[in-house]
Amino acid sequence: MDLLEPTRQAFALLFSGDRELWGIIWLSLWVSVAALALLAPLCVPLGFVVARIHFPGRRALVVAMQGFLSFPTVVVGLVLYLVLSRRGPLGAFELLFTPAAILIGYMVIALPILMVFTVAAVQGADSRIYETARCLGARPLRAMATTLWEVRFAVTAGFVNAFGRVVSEVGCALLVGGNIAGLTRNIPTAIALETSKGEFAYGIALGFVLMVIAVGVNVALAWLQGEGGLE
Amino acid sequence: MIKRIVFTLLTLLCAATAQAQTVRMATTTSTANTGLLDYLLPKFRSRTGITVQYVAVGTGAALKIGEQGDADVVLVHDRESEDQFVAAGFGVKRHDVMYNDFVIVGAPADPAQIRGLKDAAAALKRIRAAGSAFVSRGDRSGTHLRELQLWRAAGVEPKWDGYYLSIGQGMGTALIMAYEKRGYTLTDRGTYLAYLKKTDLQIMVEGDSRLNNPYSVIAVNPSRHPRINHAGATRFIDWLTSDEGQRAIADYKVGGAQLFFPSAK
Amino acid sequence: MSALFKAEGIVKRFGERVLFDAASLELETGNGYVLTGPNGSGKTTLLRVLAGLDFAQEGKLAYRARETAAAGPYPEPWRREIVYVHQQPYLFRTSLADNVEYGLARRGMARERRAALAGEALAWAGLTARHGVPPHRLSGGEKHRAALARAKVLNPVLLLLDEPTANLDGEARAQVLELVRALITESHTVLIATHDPEIIRLAILTRLRVSAQRIEVAE
Numbered sequence: 001m002d003l004l005e006p007t008r009q010a011f012a013l014l015f016s017g018d019r020e021l022w023g024i025i026w027l028s029l030w031v032s033v034a035a036l037a038l039l040a041p042l043c044v045p046l047g048f049v050v051a052r053i054h055f056p057g058r059r060a061l062v063v064a065m066q067g068f069l070s071f072p073t074v075v076v077g078l079v080l081y082l083v084l085s086r087r088g089p090l091g092a093f094e095l096l097f098t099p100a101a102i103l104i105g106y107m108v109i110a111l112p113i114l115m116v117f118t119v120a121a122v123q124g125a126d127s128r129i130y131e132t133a134r135c136l137g138a139r140p141l142r143a144m145a146t147t148l149w150e151v152r153f154a155v156t157a158g159f160v161n162a163f164g165r166v167v168s169e170v171g172c173a174l175l176v177g178g179n180i181a182g183l184t185r186n187i188p189t190a191i192a193l194e195t196s197k198g199e200f201a202y203g204i205a206l207g208f209v210l211m212v213i214a215v216g217v218n219v220a221l222a223w224l225q226g227e228g229g230l231e
Numbered sequence: 232m233i234k235r236i237v238f239t240l241l242t243l244l245c246a247a248t249a250q251a252q253t254v255r256m257a258t259t260t261s262t263a264n265t266g267l268l269d270y271l272l273p274k275f276r277s278r279t280g281i282t283v284q285y286v287a288v289g290t291g292a293a294l295k296i297g298e299q300g301d302a303d304v305v306l307v308h309d310r311e312s313e314d315q316f317v318a319a320g321f322g323v324k325r326h327d328v329m330y331n332d333f334v335i336v337g338a339p340a341d342p343a344q345i346r347g348l349k350d351a352a353a354a355l356k357r358i359r360a361a362g363s364a365f366v367s368r369g370d371r372s373g374t375h376l377r378e379l380q381l382w383r384a385a386g387v388e389p390k391w392d393g394y395y396l397s398i399g400q401g402m403g404t405a406l407i408m409a410y411e412k413r414g415y416t417l418t419d420r421g422t423y424l425a426y427l428k429k430t431d432l433q434i435m436v437e438g439d440s441r442l443n444n445p446y447s448v449i450a451v452n453p454s455r456h457p458r459i460n461h462a463g464a465t466r467f468i469d470w471l472t473s474d475e476g477q478r479a480i481a482d483y484k485v486g487g488a489q490l491f492f493p494s495a496k
Numbered sequence: 497m498s499a500l501f502k503a504e505g506i507v508k509r510f511g512e513r514v515l516f517d518a519a520s521l522e523l524e525t526g527n528g529y530v531l532t533g534p535n536g537s538g539k540t541t542l543l544r545v546l547a548g549l550d551f552a553q554e555g556k557l558a559y560r561a562r563e564t565a566a567a568g569p570y571p572e573p574w575r576r577e578i579v580y581v582h583q584q585p586y587l588f589r590t591s592l593a594d595n596v597e598y599g600l601a602r603r604g605m606a607r608e609r610r611a612a613l614a615g616e617a618l619a620w621a622g623l624t625a626r627h628g629v630p631p632h633r634l635s636g637g638e639k640h641r642a643a644l645a646r647a648k649v650l651n652p653v654l655l656l657l658d659e660p661t662a663n664l665d666g667e668a669r670a671q672v673l674e675l676v677r678a679l680i681t682e683s684h685t686v687l688i689a690t691h692d693p694e695i696i697r698l699a700i701l702t703r704l705r706v707s708a709q710r711i712e713v714a715e
Contacts, residue, residue: 025290081553086411096411097396128586131549136599136650137581139572150589181369181397193399196288197370198295 009201010208020182025209028186031099032040032167035106036159040065044155047118048144053132062119068112074171081175098179102186105172110162117158121151124185153225160221164214254463257294257302260401261331261422262446263287265421265490268485270454275470281463287401289372297321297449300456304464308419322449327384328471329480329491330445333377333423336406336423337363337415337438344346345415351439352385359387362394365413366405369397373444378417381441381469419444445494448472471495499558500525500685501546501578501654506555506566508541515541516552517709523654523687528622530696531689532714533706539689540583542706543656544688546581555580559654568695576603579652582661585643587631592623592642595631599650617649618642621675637668644675657688661695 015020050061082088084096084104095101129150133143148155170188177184179193187210194202242332262268263285272283286296290307297305298321306328307313316322335345335354343361345354348420358365367389368375382389395413402422409416409431410430423434436442448468453459477493484490501523506567508515522530531539544550546557548570555566559574579599585587587595596614605613618624626634633641640660647655660676661669673694679699680686688695698701703714 058682094411097408126586128582128584129582129588130709132582132586132588133598134575135547135549136646137602138574138598148590178396178404179398179400180408181399183396185399197292197399198299 006200010205043114051122077172077175121154289370291371621645
């Protein structure tokens with residue numbers, strides 16, 4: 001099978017600014033970023049608290065979060081589907097087969113990742129950071145912010161990891177999104193669809209973009225860390 | 232040493248016979264989702280010993296698979312595409328097998344008020360005017376192609392602007408989505424009946440002659456690809472169009488209703 | 497002169513091990529104190545309790561007019577006036593200026609004034625030339641001096657220094673010693689935990705000794 005021609009077509013598609021194609025890419029990007037942006041104000045402070053404060057059930061929580069790290073995304077999709085469908089408890093909100101459903105799914109998938117990375121980052125933080133901040137007159141909330149800033153690379157790594165996971169997952173997005181053209185068709189679901197239809201140019205174009213995104217984000221993190229990350 | 236040679240030969244023989252005992256078919260989701268194939272194929276196997284392995288996609292995709300030589304026989308429902316397929320030399324000959332009909336189904340509340348209309352194109356026009364949700368297969372399947380013909384007849388361009396949901400997936404999925412979105416969709420009667428328990432959709436429009444849905448079976452042209460099981464494909468077609476096969480098709484019922492009607496001549 | 501800071505009846509246990517058993521001390525305003533004792537005798541722990549970084553099981557702390565339990569929460573207003581400097585100070589991974597300005601920013605000081613005061617403190621510590629250097633690239637002695645500048649710029653009423661010359665020798669140590677001397681003569685109240693003989697020998701310091709889980713004024 002000749003793959004050169006579809007590949008050439010793929011790049012022609014990309015650079016021609018094909019609206020449908022770029023609409024798919026945009027959906028992938030904004031839903032992934034929005035999911036993380038919504039989770040951040042919850043997960044980062046919560047991760048700090050879990051890392052530093054001993055409360056009953058803390059260990060169980062940490063173990064559970066670790067367990068959910070590699071939770072199959074298609075099962076997340078399954079449960080979410082049942083919950084959001086008209087027969088389900090949240091059916092009245094008519095969220096199934098909308099971008100919002102994918103957003104919710106992404107948040108569920110990303111949550112344990114962000115928590116685990118933030119907890120690890122804070123636990124790995126030098127205990128002198130928080131103390132120094134407090135000694136210099138910072139209130140507990142401010143000292144927390146200072147600590148998180150000091151371990152910002154480790155925390156950001158969590159976001160990069162979570163982003164990579166949700167932007168390329170296909171099971172959940174397909175189930176709760178429905179792969180509706182122009183509405184809930186994102187990069188992975190579109191690749192699955194177009195390839196099965198034999199539209200290789202489309203699949204290759206999207207696959208290339210996904211690769212660039214996934215690899216690019218990791219490279220950007222590594223570059224940002226620069227000398228700051230390596231001692 | 233002798234043992235080894237014998238063993239190898241036996242394995243090869245088994246593999247060779249296994250080849251002859253398997254036919255690959257590309258067909259549509261409507262024949263699969265209705266359960267027809269799971270009912271017919273075991274009968275064929277007990278008659279001939281041949282196993283038919285099938286992949287169910289849309290008519291367009293199924294014909295593409297046949298074109299690529301990844302199937303020995305195709306069972307699809309879009310006359311125009313089928314004729315093109317044979318004319319281009321990808322298929323040997325088109326045979327009538329059975330037919331069913333399409334219906335327009337929708338949410339019981341019928342927001343576009345199309346219940347009972349006899350003109351399918353007019354019904355689609357009303358749906359568009361009312362801005363109700365309409366789920367399209369969007370996958371160049373037989374159903375999708377028929378839907379596009381009806382839009383053309385109605386003189387309406389189905390664009391996505393909140394109401395037209397093009398999903399690129401099978402009939403079963405389309406029905407569920409129409410149910411969830413409280414909208415309409417075009418479906419073959421067979422799949423609709425098979426999914427009766429899963430949705431609350433009701434038949435709104437039926438009987439329009441443009442909703443007739445004939446199925447054809449075509450053997451993939453063996454001269455184009457090296458490993459086509461043409462013998463097996465031919466036996467399958469012969470059986471399907473025989474009295475026995477046609478009777479089996481007519482006997483298949485879901486919820487007491489016959490889904491497909493034999494049409495082989 | 498009334499005592500600026502008092503610790504009474506401090507009991508500190510780590511599991512089975514008793515570090516302090518009803519230890520007490522009094523610090524007078526404007527005086528300098530050095531806390532000595534063998535390694536592991538609890539000098540750092542005591543300083544941390546006084547600074548509110550660790551709890552004691554029993555005892556009272558009194559600062560100015562106010563009293564609090566050593567086992568209970570440390571009053572927030574005290575942190576504005578009592579500054580503790582770690583044995584190995586931690587400098588934030590931002591900039592040298594940001595580090596020195598940190599405490600001022602927490603007190604709501606305006607940017608320009610902060611920058612001016614920080615510049616002065618860095619000059620006081622002899623670090624003006626190192627202005628653009630990332631803090632983690634400073635030498636050991638420079639880090640100590642930066643931490644002292646960071647504390648001094650806040651004009652603390654009570655300064656708690658933990659081993660300010662730890663792991664330093666030669667030129668670096670001499671430079672830090674100079675700053676410590678300056679801090680003492682600039683009439684901050686200072687309590688220094690150390691076993692550096694040069695600091696211990698400073699005549700202007702009152703010597704406190706940790707002995708048998710108590711604190712006593714030496715000779």
